[in-house]
Amino acid sequence: MAFDLTEEQDAIRAGVADLCKGFDGEYWRQLDRDQAYPEAFVSALTEGGWLGALVPEEYGGGGLTLADGSLILEEINHQGCNAGACHAQMYTMGTVLKHGSAAQKDRYLPAIASGALRLQAFGVTEPDAGSNTLALRTRADRQADGTWLVNGQKIWTSRFAHSDLMLLLARTGTPGEGQKRWWGLSTFLVDLREAGATIEARPIRTMMNHATVELFINDLVLPADALVGEEGLGFRYILDGMNAERILIAAECVGDGRWFVEKASAYATQREVFGRPIGANQGVQFPIARAHAAVEAADLMRRKAAALFDAGQPCGPEANMAKLLASEASWQAANACLDTHGGFGFAEEYDVERKFRETRLYMTAPVNNNLILAYLGQNVLDMPRSY
Amino acid sequence: MKIAICVKEVPDPTAEKRIDPGTNRLVRTGENTLNPYDRHAIEEAVRIKESGVETEISIVLVGPASAARTVDKALAQGGDRSVHLADDGLADSDILATSRALAALLERDAYDLVLFGQQASDAECYVMAAAVAERLDRPCVSQAASLTLDGSTLRVKRQVETGYDTVEMPLPAVVSVSDAINEPRYPSLPAIMGAKRKPHEVLSLADAGIDPDTVGGAGSRTTVRGLSKPAGRGASVRIEDDGTAAEKILAFLVENKVVV
Ligand SMILES: Cc1cc2nc3c(=O)[nH]c(=O)nc-3n(C[C@H](O)[C@H](O)[C@H](O)COP(=O)(O)OP(=O)(O)OC[C@H]3O[C@@H](n4cnc5c(N)ncnc54)[C@H](O)[C@@H]3O)c2cc1C
Numbered sequence: 001m002a003f004d005l006t007e008e009q010d011a012i013r014a015g016v017a018d019l020c021k022g023f024d025g026e027y028w029r030q031l032d033r034d035q036a037y038p039e040a041f042v043s044a045l046t047e048g049g050w051l052g053a054l055v056p057e058e059y060g061g062g063g064l065t066l067a068d069g070s071l072i073l074e075e076i077n078h079q080g081c082n083a084g085a086c087h088a089q090m091y092t093m094g095t096v097l098k099h100g101s102a103a104q105k106d107r108y109l110p111a112i113a114s115g116a117l118r119l120q121a122f123g124v125t126e127p128d129a130g131s132n133t134l135a136l137r138t139r140a141d142r143q144a145d146g147t148w149l150v151n152g153q154k155i156w157t158s159r160f161a162h163s164d165l166m167l168l169l170a171r172t173g174t175p176g177e178g179q180k181r182w183w184g185l186s187t188f189l190v191d192l193r194e195a196g197a198t199i200e201a202r203p204i205r206t207m208m209n210h211a212t213v214e215l216f217i218n219d220l221v222l223p224a225d226a227l228v229g230e231e232g233l234g235f236r237y238i239l240d241g242m243n244a245e246r247i248l249i250a251a252e253c254v255g256d257g258r259w260f261v262e263k264a265s266a267y268a269t270q271r272e273v274f275g276r277p278i279g280a281n282q283g284v285q286f287p288i289a290r291a292h293a294a295v296e297a298a299d300l301m302r303r304k305a306a307a308l309f310d311a312g313q314p315c316g317p318e319a320n321m322a323k324l325l326a327s328e329a330s331w332q333a334a335n336a337c338l339d340t341h342g343g344f345g346f347a348e349e350y351d352v353e354r355k356f357r358e359t360r361l362y363m364t365a366p367v368n369n370n371l372i373l374a375y376l377g378q379n380v381l382d383m384p385r386s387y
Numbered sequence: 388m389k390i391a392i393c394v395k396e397v398p399d400p401t402a403e404k405r406i407d408p409g410t411n412r413l414v415r416t417g418e419n420t421l422n423p424y425d426r427h428a429i430e431e432a433v434r435i436k437e438s439g440v441e442t443e444i445s446i447v448l449v450g451p452a453s454a455a456r457t458v459d460k461a462l463a464q465g466g467d468r469s470v471h472l473a474d475d476g477l478a479d480s481d482i483l484a485t486s487r488a489l490a491a492l493l494e495r496d497a498y499d500l501v502l503f504g505q506q507a508s509d510a511e512c513y514v515m516a517a518a519v520a521e522r523l524d525r526p527c528v529s530q531a532a533s534l535t536l537d538g539s540t541l542r543v544k545r546q547v548e549t550g551y552d553t554v555e556m557p558l559p560a561v562v563s564v565s566d567a568i569n570e571p572r573y574p575s576l577p578a579i580m581g582a583k584r585k586p587h588e589v590l591s592l593a594d595a596g597i598d599p600d601t602v603g604g605a606g607s608r609t610t611v612r613g614l615s616k617p618a619g620r621g622a623s624v625r626i627e628d629d630g631t632a633a634e635k636i637l638a639f640l641v642e643n644k645v646v647v
Contacts, residue, residue: 007456007583008580008583010456011456011459011460011463011579011580011582012576012579012580014420014456014460015463015573015574015576015579018573018574019573021401022573044573047572047575048573048574048575048576049575049576049577050575052576053576062576062577062580072576
């Protein structure tokens, strides 16, 4: 495994950094105050082809590996921006790419690659089905004419209001005798432009600026060809896509971690208290150094997971460990950075408190770190089950 | 139409500039990048091309071999090919020497238009376009705020203190564009990935037929003898806005007879 960025990777990183320089702290602070969507930022990324990076070239995308694509999200967060506003446009299409029909791929992937269509809403979680996805109750019933009738409720459907398409997980059947317990869920591609009043969305205000809603789905009719892949296998498809998602989220956390460490060390070097820079005190310096080590270590796991993923090898444990370690490292760095800034860390103009709130999400979503530990404990280390 | 854009590699303009006290030179060991002002010149060439004029855009750079990444950045911004003069003999070139090297490169190909950014963000001299134009014996306009091509005539709107000058000149010509001329686009992912595949020409002084004695330290006529900080500004008045700032500013201007 090579540890240096290739020239191409370096160019990708620099290209993203250049773009991000046009969206400074004040841009994000204003959005944060208004809980507004970073439309200009997302448009710039879209126009530059950055969000279509993982779509294969034959469909008009960038054709990047996951290792290279993850650098885009890392650098966005490293520059102080927030990839959470649009990261799902990069990877939600993976389910269509891997399990969709040729017709679905031809119809949607080129438009997703160009950004003409935004597929960045992913309706899985429900009020009573968070970590336990199999408990979900939203139903899709096949009608006589082959269409699907959908009813149910979703929560935390992020970027719903900024998407043309949503990938929806719904129950289409219950496992019978001898069938796997995960059987019976199916994935659908919902064209939100046609859903009209059958989907009602209520915004949820959160502690950071993250466009997310609660959905009430009443008699939504989906055409027969909205089903992605085979009926009943939806849960497997979602799991399939999760490794990519975990690795990309880990990359974002690494980017956040680097932002915090750089911000903290710069401030610790420049701020003088008792006639010397505060960074000379080990009480200030060591937490930053320790966070730096944690971020770098998490980055190695993320790179290993991405290398396995790109080689088509199993990478579940590595992808999960990368997300666990990186989200913990960025949170460690966030705390070191906040502590270093003393009272000023709480003032919005330093951007520390904003990034602090933003990075905290990744310990909880898209999967809770507890569930990663439970997965490692029972599926990798063969200990007794809790889920 | 053949357009050349002369671009420079500069220390990251967002990083603090440092001077090596031993050599009195700018420290260039940190991260280097494309001079941001040059992006406006590339963007303008791309716009000419997009307007339907058949155009080939060449990126011309004089700088160390390590500047190859900056060349690729410029290509990603919109260049079609590059000419990079990389030779250790170029070290320590001043404006006189660098303009000589650039002119030699530009004379190898018959460019209709040579564009520059208004200044380099490191040395801030604003004069390279004029120096090169003088060597090439071509008309030159600086601070171009808009370019209009009319056959082989170029019309340039040029920003001056009292408004705009409109200047017409025959091609071939040399123009340095102001940073208000356009808003350069960000290079796209496909453009970045494609930059490497574009034709790159890397030349030594010998390849370019440049006499080593006319460039580098030997060909330069300036030396930095000393550096000092600019004198501080005179007494200034700071007005905090408590709702009466406009009145206070007006009173200040009247008092100082700026407005009557
Ligand atoms: C801002 C935000 C955006 C989101 N965006 C989306 C989205 O776009 N689409 C989507 O589908 N979902 C989204 N989610 C939902 C997210 O994936 C869930 O919140 C997450 O999976 C946890 O589910 P839960 O909130 O129901 O917690 P619960 O499942 O109720 O868990 C509560 C607590 O119990 C712990 N716990 C539960 N079981 C175990 C166990 N066996 N062992 C140990 N601990 C356990 C959990 O780890 C957690 O700490 C988002 C969430 C947030 C906050």
